[in-house]
Amino acid sequence: MKILVVEDEPALAFRLQQLLEGAGFAVDVAYDGEDGWHLGDTENYDAVVLDLGLPKLDGVTVLQRWREAGRAMPVLLLTARTRWSEKMAGFNAGADDYVTKPFELEEVLYRLRALIRRAAGHSQPELACGPVRLDTNSGRVTIDGLPAQFTAQEFRILSYLMHHPDKIISRSELTEHVYDRNFDSDSNVLDVLIGRVRKKLGGELIQTVRGQGYRLTAPTAP
Amino acid sequence: MSETVKPCRPAASLSTRLVVGAVAWLAVMLALGGWVLSAAFRGSAETEFGHRLEDLLQAMIADTEMSADGTVRVFRPLGDPRFDRVFSGWYWEIVDPSGKMARSRSLWDSVLSVNRDAKEIQQRTADGPNGETLLVVERDVILPDAPGPVHMLIAGDLTEVSAGVHRFDLLLGGALGLMGIGMAIAVLIQVRFGLRPLRAMQADLDAVRDGLRQRLAGRYPREVAPLAKAMNGVLDHDEVLIERARTHVGNLAHSLKTPLAILQAEMHENPDRRLVLEQLKTMARLIEHHLGRASAVAGAGRALGKRVPVGDVARDIANALRRIYADKSVAIDVDVAGDATFHGQREDIEEMLGNLMENACKWARTRVRITGRVIQDGLTIVVEDDGPGLPPEEADLASRRGTRLDEMAPGWGLGLSIVADLVAVNGGSMDFARSDLGGFMVCLRLPGGWATAV
8 A cells, every 4th residue: 555645844744654654554755746746646546645735836736636637546635724615625626535733643544544445445444355354444454353463565465455355456556556666666575575465364365367466355155 | 904905196085076077067068158148149239230230221322312413422411420530430332333433431532342243232341441340231222313223332340349249248257257156156065065974974983093982973864874884884893803813812822821831840850741742732722722713703704795605615515524424424415495695705604514514424423414594584504413412501602612522523612613703703693402313403594695686
């Protein structure tokens, strides 16, 4: 799961990055509106945290341009403005939710997870695939009711697959959504990671579809 | 609050406009009237003079005969001695068929040109021997024993007429001038009298500005009374805004002192991180609460002539809330009568509806309903939910003090008190009750009406 944070205040941007990476997301950060717009327009993100007051290009304009270009990723607005008339400008431009500054960092995490889950078409906070369960609110994974430990990179792969069950995910799509833009996609790190996740899940939950990619499918009941 | 107004040249005063306009019109009309009268008088005087000359010509014809030697002669003097005084301006001339000429003594040795084409009686002007302008009357006459028509001419000095006309013009000018001055004075008095209520209003405004008086109090005529009323309305509105902003800022300053004191005290020792964090949160909440209310009220209200379609605003907010509360799957039902409008600023109605609808979504189990109707020239908006509800007296308290009713759903108190402020600033009212959906119901009565009833 890859997130774009567009926030001009470096301290806050750093905190958000730390928080989101700690929660198992790959994070790209942009510090002004133009940069943010460009990244959101060219890369595939699972969600965006967008500050409204940005230098060079304001948040509402950035959002408007993305939506006009058909970019549909969920967008969480950060705003210091509490008036509804100001929030409405963001929603009319295509925002999905907002958090008012000052905020608790966990609030951003909680709302982002809900946005990503809903964007993938899940209405319940808990995603399930066979014995594996992912609580999107807390980010906890259980297998057969027992807590399981994953590294951040493993978690991203599992989380992306859990959000898109029964769908063939290509290597490039997985790479795009699991690593930030500085990752070298030619390496075989992905294969190693997939192997580890497979091992932890057990069974044949993750299938390799030759020449196309991977698919997470619940085992059919015997 | 204060808008900077570019300094510009003040427009001419109302009384100057009225007086200058009236006097200019008067001057034009009097001049035109004077010109017409003078022209008519001159015309009539010249006609009269012409008639006199014609009469003299008739008399001369009667006194003219052909003498035995074939010459023409006037056998009796014409009666006016001026025909005998040299170059008096009064002349006659007779040309017999053979071309011989008889003249008045006043012509001496000069000759007036004759127009032989004038068979019937004719008038024209001509220059006299002294350069004076003459009115000439001439005609052909058939005398007994004459071999052909005799041309007879008589002329009088037009200066006599001009002098009369000039005297008349002077008299007329004087009379019209006096009349003009009289009328201008009347206009001046009328304007001063007519505009007296405006000057009284200006004095009242000065008194208000200088703090001698609270409101415009004078009795004003029907035409300016609405202006005074509107001005008093603006003053009332300003007072409410200033009062509220002052209260919020005062409250903020006051309430921040406690957490600041605690922090200050804590900093002397090894600070307890948790306590510091708690106080910081309290301060942030206080700032949000008081400044939120102050900024919501600042610039609110006072939007004469603005009509905001309530249905559109409610539907926009509902769309945003459906996204925000997507997990809860609350059904938001907007039922606002077609073209019901709010008479005020869009930001105000957005803020009121936004806060009420968001609160409703926060508390609702499955349903939120927004109803908008125009009742008795006013807008009634009801926002209700099927949540746990709230005893109305508690809600009333919440709107007044901004107390947080439930820490689990933050912002309840602030939202409701901002709505209460905006309702008051817009001259409306707010009531609470239990909804038949089972939850909380807020009913707003606001200035509004139909979109078409402007």
